[in-house]
Amino acid sequence: MTSGNGTEVTEFFLLGFGAQHRFQHVLFIVFLLMNVTCMVGNIGMILLIKADSRLQTPMYFFLQHLAFVDICYTSAITPKMLHIVVVQKKPMSFVGCVMQLWVYATFSTNDCYLLAAMAVEHYVAICNPVHYLIVMSRTVCIQLVTGLYVMGSINACVQTGFTFSVSFCKFHTINHSFCDVPPILALSCSNTDINLMLLAAFVGFNLTFTVSVIIFSYIYILGTTLKMPSNSGRKKAFSTCASHLSAVTIFYGTLFYMYLQPHSKNSQENMKVASVFYGIIIPMLNPLIYSLRNKEVKKALKMIWKKF
Template identity: 75%
Template sequence: MTHGNGIEVTEFIPLGFGAQHRFWHILFIVFLLIYTTSMVGNIGMILLIKTDSRLQTPMYFFLQHLAFVGICYTSAITPKTLQNLISENKSISFVRCVMQLWVYGTFGTTDCYLLAAMAVDHYVAICKPLHYSTVMSHTVCILLVAGSYLIGSINSSVHGGLMFSLSFCKSHTINHFFCDAPPILAISCSDISINIVLLVVFVGFNLTFTMLVVIFSYIYILASILKVPSTAGRKKAFSTCASHLTAVTIFYGTFFYMYLQPHSNNSQEPMKVASVFYGIVIPLLNPLIYNLRNKEVKEALITIGKKLF
């Protein structure tokens, strides 16, 4: 990878946030607390699901991988962000930058497909309960999860691989706090038309496809719930989906704001805030959402608490 004047570019400098030089100590403490709590929550969720026999169901199998994905993509960006807040040397090598982009993109995309798989699981459980054990067999669940990881990896490999063909003549500073594709492409002096096309196609397809799966699943779920004669039955069915719907709304709402709004210089800071929410805060919210709203998880936590204390 070369600079416009023929000098090889070996590192980038993320600019971070506009006001971080004034509030770096506050940002560091807040991000560190969020990251630590997120890691504890997600690792705890994985261990809880693995050890409690009542949680050995397809829904918790997907939730276990959702927690793992959250750990991976927040760990791709948060430690370096924390380092940049307290260190004078904010540079990141080109190879590490591409690796950060790859890890973040892989597990972010995988998250989309896992949420779609969980929507399908809810659909089968509520709309086809007699066929649930057959349709959502362990083999099917493994294939859905493996496919999610594979698609995420392919998606990021395409974008990451194309980065090695770019040259940079505008600057080596990235107007972001981590290595994401749009801010990297913005400082390239190469022809980035193919990068833009593939970014729009891949991101557009992944978001549209998974969102349609979620929407149609819940249309059928809602139709089935409305046919339930008892109020208690409807309430139980809605309760089953509440945690997942909350996670989906937060995830896709942030994602659409990040990638589907018009970009301008004035929108960079709000975009960074949205990226913080997506990359750092959401991995914390997922275990909180499922812990607080799922009866089985709360019962499992109570059981473990009694054994420990």
């Protein structure tokens, strides 16, 4: 690719975190421990669901894919993040940057749609339990998951293509810990208004659509739950939704903070911190949220533990 001054862009340099040289060993250990916990938790969740026949339901089918998606996009971010913490010169090849952005955009979008699909599954389970197995059949679940992977790929291809179609200036230092659209566009010599509008349109559509699905699902769930005659039924319904609502609140809260705040020097530094939360902490928390607040998962864990 050719930059604005006529030279070929072969690599970028990731600036990483400010003042990281003073705490690089501490940051490295913390990030490494969180990444290991994330991988163990999500891989363990996938294996647990596959091993226990009682967890072969639509809810755990989506949860299994949520764990897979978390593994994929945190794997795209964390290894390079660990590398730039300890190495002063942080080069990232042009192709490597393109691939990192594509993988990150694909699976972060998948995460949005998976959480929406899980909200729909909860809605059907609570509001239409008689037809649950018909509405949420294996075929329907596979179609939903296939559709969300397609949406993630389309979104990533468009955003990645438009992001790297611009001309870059002489300096190729990305003020971030990984290749993301806003800090990459900040290096461009050309007009990026269309690119920023496209980013806002795609992110806005994905967030608006998935959040709307979640909100409307829970409006119906709340209405149905309040009409239940027994306290035990209401407690069971709230218990079913508690883990999902916790994951949704943390995930979307971080996303809105990252992409909808005004652009400034402080916002760039805040995005770095939010990216750590979004890229490492949330994927690490998801298996803990679903295991600690889910009776069936805890029972399955106890059964596996007894076998050993």
